[in-house]
Amino acid sequence: MKFWHAKKEGKKISLKKFFNDNLVKTIGTIFGMFIVACLAAELIGFDFFLIFRNFGKVVARFFELYLPPNFSSLNILLEEIWVTIILAISAGTIGCFLAYFSAIGMSNKTGKNRFLKGSLRVVAGFVRNVPTPIWAIILLMAFWFGEFLALLVMTLGTCAFNARLFSDMIDETNSHSIEALEATGANYWQIIVHAVYPETLPVALSWALYAVESNIRSATIIGMLAGGGIGRLIGVYRHFRRFDELMAAVIMVVITILIFDQISIQIRKRILS
Amino acid sequence: MNRARDLTIYRPKLKIMSLTDYTIYSIIIIFFLTTIYTVFFRIEFRWEFFQAETAMNIARNFLRFDLVENVKRIEMIRSLLNTLALAFLTTLSGYFIGLILGLFAARNLTNGKIASAIRGAASFVRAVPTIIWVLILVSGYGLTATTAVVGMFFHTLSFFIKSFAEAFEEIDGGTIEALKATGSNWLQIVFAAVLPSSLTKMISWVAIRSEINFAVAVVIGPAVGVPGTIGTMINNAARAGNHAEQGFGVILIFVTALIMEVSINYFRQKSIID
Numbered sequence: 001m002k003f004w005h006a007k008k009e010g011k012k013i014s015l016k017k018f019f020n021d022n023l024v025k026t027i028g029t030i031f032g033m034f035i036v037a038c039l040a041a042e043l044i045g046f047d048f049f050l051i052f053r054n055f056g057k058v059v060a061r062f063f064e065l066y067l068p069p070n071f072s073s074l075n076i077l078l079e080e081i082w083v084t085i086i087l088a089i090s091a092g093t094i095g096c097f098l099a100y101f102s103a104i105g106m107s108n109k110t111g112k113n114r115f116l117k118g119s120l121r122v123v124a125g126f127v128r129n130v131p132t133p134i135w136a137i138i139l140l141m142a143f144w145f146g147e148f149l150a151l152l153v154m155t156l157g158t159c160a161f162n163a164r165l166f167s168d169m170i171d172e173t174n175s176h177s178i179e180a181l182e183a184t185g186a187n188y189w190q191i192i193v194h195a196v197y198p199e200t201l202p203v204a205l206s207w208a209l210y211a212v213e214s215n216i217r218s219a220t221i222i223g224m225l226a227g228g229g230i231g232r233l234i235g236v237y238r239h240f241r242r243f244d245e246l247m248a249a250v251i252m253v254v255i256t257i258l259i260f261d262q263i264s265i266q267i268r269k270r271i272l273s
Numbered sequence: 274m275n276r277a278r279d280l281t282i283y284r285p286k287l288k289i290m291s292l293t294d295y296t297i298y299s300i301i302i303i304f305f306l307t308t309i310y311t312v313f314f315r316i317e318f319r320w321e322f323f324q325a326e327t328a329m330n331i332a333r334n335f336l337r338f339d340l341v342e343n344v345k346r347i348e349m350i351r352s353l354l355n356t357l358a359l360a361f362l363t364t365l366s367g368y369f370i371g372l373i374l375g376l377f378a379a380r381n382l383t384n385g386k387i388a389s390a391i392r393g394a395a396s397f398v399r400a401v402p403t404i405i406w407v408l409i410l411v412s413g414y415g416l417t418a419t420t421a422v423v424g425m426f427f428h429t430l431s432f433f434i435k436s437f438a439e440a441f442e443e444i445d446g447g448t449i450e451a452l453k454a455t456g457s458n459w460l461q462i463v464f465a466a467v468l469p470s471s472l473t474k475m476i477s478w479v480a481i482r483s484e485i486n487f488a489v490a491v492v493i494g495p496a497v498g499v500p501g502t503i504g505t506m507i508n509n510a511a512r513a514g515n516h517a518e519q520g521f522g523v524i525l526i527f528v529t530a531l532i533m534e535v536s537i538n539y540f541r542q543k544s545i546i547d
Contacts, residue, residue, distance in 0.1 A: 037365055040358035044418040044501065051414075051423060058413030065412060086315065090308035129530035130523055131488035134504065137495060137511050138519065142331060144322035151316060205297055208304070220402040224496050238408065250405050257400040270296050 069251055070244035076233070077252050083147065084229035085256065088215035091151050095158025096166075096208040102159070103166030104192060109178065110170060112188070120163070127160035132218060136226035150228030154218070158211045165207050166200070173199050202271045209264040216260055220253060331516045336524070340517035349518075352503045353525050356494075359418065359502065360486040363425040368479055371433025376463060378434050379441035381449060392438065395431035403428045403489055407497050421499045425489055432482055440474040441467055480537040487533065491526055 041048065071077075102120050104110045111117040127135075136153045143149045177195040186194070223231015230253055237246040334340065341349075377383050378391040407424035414420040448466045457465070494504030503522055510518035 033365060037362055040362050043358045044355045044362075044422075046362060046418045046422050050417075050419050054413045058410055061412040062409055066409065083315070086307050086311045089304055090311035093304040093308045094312075125531070126527060129527050129534065131491050131526070133492040133496070134507060134523060134526065137504075137508050138331065138523065141511055141514070142324050142328035144319055146318075147316045148318040151311070202293070202297060205300060209300075217402065221404050221492060221496050224404065234405075246408075250401065253402065253405075254397070254400045258396070261396075261400070267296065267300065271293060273293065 065243040066247040068244065069247040070242075071248045073245060074248075077230070077249055080230045080233045080249075081252050081256055084216065084219045084223070084231075085260075087147060087151055087154065087229055088212050088219060091154030091215050092158055092208055092212035095155045096162050096204065096211060098155075098159045099162035099166050100204065102163045103170055104196070106163060106167040107170040109173070109175065110192060110196060124160045124163045127156060128164065132157035133221050133225050136222055140226055145227040147228035149226040150219070150222050150231075153222055153226055154215050157218075158215065162207055162211055166204060169200055169203050169207075170196060206268045206271055209267060213257075213260055213264055216257060331519070334516035335520035337517045338521055338524075341521045345518055346521070349503065349506055349522055349525060352501055352506050353529060355418075356490045356502045356504070357487070357529070359421055359425070359490040359493075360483060362422055363429050363490075364479065364483045364486050366422075367426055367429030367433050367482070371430050371437055372475075374430070374434050375437030375441065376467070378438035379467075380438075381442055381444070381446060382459070382463070382467065388438070391434060395434040398427050398431040399435070401427075403493065404496050407493060407499075411497065416498055416500065418499070418501070421490070421493050421497075421502075425486060425493065428489075429482060429486060432485075433478065436478045437471075437475060440471040440478070443474075444470055477541050480541060484530070484533055484537065487530060 040046075102124065105113070105116050106120045106124070132153055135156055136149065139149060139153060143152065173196060177199070178191055181191045181195050219229045220231045220234060223229040223233075224235040225231075230249055234246055234249050234253075237243070237249060374391055374395075378388050378395070380388045403425055406427050407420055410420045410424050414423070444467060448470070449462055452462045452466055490502060491504045493499055494502035494506075495508035496504075499505065503526060507519055507522040507526075510516075510522065
């Protein structure tokens, strides 16, 4: 705003001062983003006006195809929801278990072997930065389409994502207890069991709950690509154009996610209090 | 001797199990039992279908960029640009509209009814997977980029509403009260107190969401069939058994995501220091 005041008072202003002005900066950023957005829209062929032109068609088709939801195969739906939940929980458990051990190796406080630390960080960074469904596509060619592949992919994703979180968490722990145990002559594993593990357990568990939650959320797309759980069913319904049954499956997924959200919020409140 | 025995008898209990501990251990036990049931009794893996040769081929050809044709390379980089554009468009539009709706969803800036209505709607939208939104929109908009943008926009918007509203609610209530006492209106409160003090948090939320949106934009191609994104290219290469091309695509995604992560960390640290 300095610039505008200076202009009002009739002072001379330099170009440098003009570009340092906050309002000019904000307007410039917004304008630049607008231009980049226009270029991006041109690149991918995004049609802004098509959204409003065809909105009525979307709603009409939605009512025509998807409603009312057809719950005739409720048994299969419940079975697949159950499979999704236990797959998500077991993938979260195995992934967090492996991630905890790799975090002990990765963290600056507990990682003693420099080679192990570096290689674990590289591998975890690589697996984490490639989206999980891409791993499903890659592994699909070697493994058989089904529940095992879904479990494997979810475990891989959880493990790589949580390894970094856990290593950050171990870095943030209080180092006094570690030093005290070191002074008494405790060995490496005794320090981890008696100093690091009790302090990090509640936070690690809340991250594990989060991992299970995100596994349930991503089960749809992983199931579509790798098979297993409700996602496979949604893929099949879509392929055979049975949209009313697809809607029923979607409703089940939404209800599951909302219930699991509430449960994990309650548990997290109790754990972290 | 006697004294030692007394000490063992009257040793005080170091740790008393509380309700929190019981909750933690019961959850751990439930999780482990579920895992044992799933792995040993639910999933049957048929080893005769495991193709060791294909796995070896994938591993061997993963970094063989020399086997990828030049035309394919250019096509892949173009599709990567398309994917980035998709992620950028959805993040930007979600940010601007999420900012406005997030102001109305913060309980200290509006009344409770509007806030809880907006938040309820946002949490419902978030519970429906992105892929489903895209599937629903495909019937009207066709298999174009518009479908992908609008489908991803819903999720981004509800994410921003939730996180921005939480960031706005953490602002010190005294600041807002002081501004109200001076007679400033709602817009003045927003621009003078709310936005500047939650800017750091908003930047980090936008950074997190742009990473997520890139991953979603990669994935949305193969699952729904949106043409021209890198996920579709990788899927086609994998189906055709062209492992070198698939590896090239995966490395492209990895490098992009890594650059995003590193630059975002850099910006976040810089903004925190400022």
